[in-house]
Amino acid sequence: MSTTITEKVRASLGKRYAREKRFRAYGFISIALSLMFLVLLMFNIFSKGLPAFSSTYIKLDVTLDAQTLGVTADATPEQLRTASYNSVVQKGVQALFPAVEERKQKKALKSLVSGDAQYELQRMVLADPKLIGTNQTVWVLADDDIDMFHKGYVDRTAPEADRRIKDFQLVWLDKLEAEGRIDSQFNTTFFTRGDSREPEQAGILSALMGSVYTMSLTLLFAFPLGVMAAIYLEEFAPKNNFWVDFIEVNINNLASVPSIIFGLLGLAVFIQIFGMPRSSPLVGSFVLTLMILPTIIIASRAALKSVPPSIREGALGIGASKTQSVFHHVVPLAMPGILTGTIIGMAHAVGESAPLLMVGMVAFIVDVPHGITDPATILPVQIYLWADSPERAFTERTSAAIIILLAFMILMNLLAIVLRKQFERRW
């Protein structure tokens, strides 16, 4: 009898182990596949985006003489501000190639450097008016086409008509290269400015600040609201009550509503009825709060539910009130789960653009927002706007913005994970 059982078990063992191996292989394959795609994606983004962190500069020798600037020696700051720096730049560029006479080529010569060059000079002079009348050597930002060429995106062998850089410009650039007047430097502009129509002057700061403001406010509103709602529903609300069930069903439904609907709601309620400022992080965060509240509530309720009732009874048994037992024991124990739900909600919100289109955060924002009611845009929208721009230089800036968004997200999640570790206790 027992031998037959042993034989039967032994006979089935091979099959069982094979199934186990097969299952492990499936798991391994799916992880390998996802990792492969992730690596591919990361490689694509980083290889495209990293060049955007440097930009090309051209060395100019300029003469800041009062006559060209059109100011007198004792000019007021206002006069200095409106002085003709453009002419100084133009003279500086022409000095590089004195032989160029033709009007069209002169224009091309001027556009070697970015439109930002004259403002660079303006900033220098405003900071130190004594510079007037001196000769200065300055590195000014090159135009985005030159930047692209210097980074090697222009194929010299292509027919001239297919190139943004024409043959005569190639000669100039080679000369500049030979004289050491063209160089790559770290792209500080990208981190210190807002959006621009000129790629070389476009920065991520306004979108980043917009995202920082919007996300901070979203966390500020959604976390307490969501956690309090979850605590009430889970710990205090009457059970088997029609209204409580009704609210519960609705929260679950809201979690699956398309996010653009929340945007429409925000537009109709916050902007139309309450007259809040359009495009502002304040309204954006209200909309995102509504969007992620169900996620936070559902996750927090699950976390609260998983705290063993013995802990509640233990506290009640020595005379803690209901509120004390909840806030001294249940909530701290549920905190890791609550924070996980919050991370998921926030990660969802930081990458969301659809609901914010509706409240006007899709705008072209040049100024860095300085408050929660200033017009702002956010990183995903900035990425969308740049991806839509025709200039070649915006392609790498799109990828660079994605890198910034990912870094922002990782930073945010890291913070939450560190917080969660603080709350995790052993049983």
Added chain:
Amino acid sequence: MTEATLNMAAAAPQTHKPAAGGREEFAHDITGTVGKPFLDGKDTKFFSRGVNVFYTGNKQAIFDVNVDIGRNEVIAMIGPSGCGKSTFLRCLNRMNDTIAGCRVTGDIRLDGEDIHGKEQDPVLLRARVGMVFQKPNPFPKSIYDNVAYGPRLHGLAANRAELDEIVESSLTKAGLFKEVKDRLQTPGTGLSGGQQQRLCIARTIAVSPEVILMDEPTSALDPIATATIEELIDELRQSFTICIVTHSMQQAARISQRTAYFHMGKLVEVNNTKTVFTNPQHQLTENYITGRFG
């Protein structure tokens, strides 16, 4: 006492019907509580008359329980699973209030005060009537904080030194201080099962309750830890009234002065422990203690 019980169980004449399907058969037998449920006003701590408990859907869990519990006595509540002994225990500190849909009727008095009275606060009641649960449930905090939680909550200590003293004396009374005095700041959940249960007892007595309710406090523990807790209960009797629910008849026989036998939500018999185990007056009690069912 243990031996006596066991001998009696072995010698009991096997003339009764077998236990199979016996519950319904015996249910109609219970007309009132036999034995000596009342103390006639002598040193009564808990007074309970006509207590009924209903759960959701009017499912009645206990029926018309009348019993007195004396000061500084250990009363054991025994009976088969689902007989309502834990439910009755939880009436005594209104722990049933926390269960949704649970309703308690009847008159329960602590030192003559109606515990369901308007002026009675369940939080205050639970500070006076502490509870130790079946599964050790220390808070996931340090040993010190576990014991100090109650005193802190009720503001029993004016300063740190007083709190230290309360913690030390409570742990000492619970027979745990020697074992943990060097690691008071380590998590209470890191102790062994028996130590955890003693920590829970220390946590309960730190609030200086008048009564301690124990709901199968040793059912999750090994025999050595059980023996330690039983000794402890005997010592605690000097200062507290103790109501203990237990599945072990030997335990009831060892530690209690009086024993109450519950059957299907009804209190069948209450008497001196010795009498219950040697000379049960009700057929159901006898069937239970001789191991016919339960």
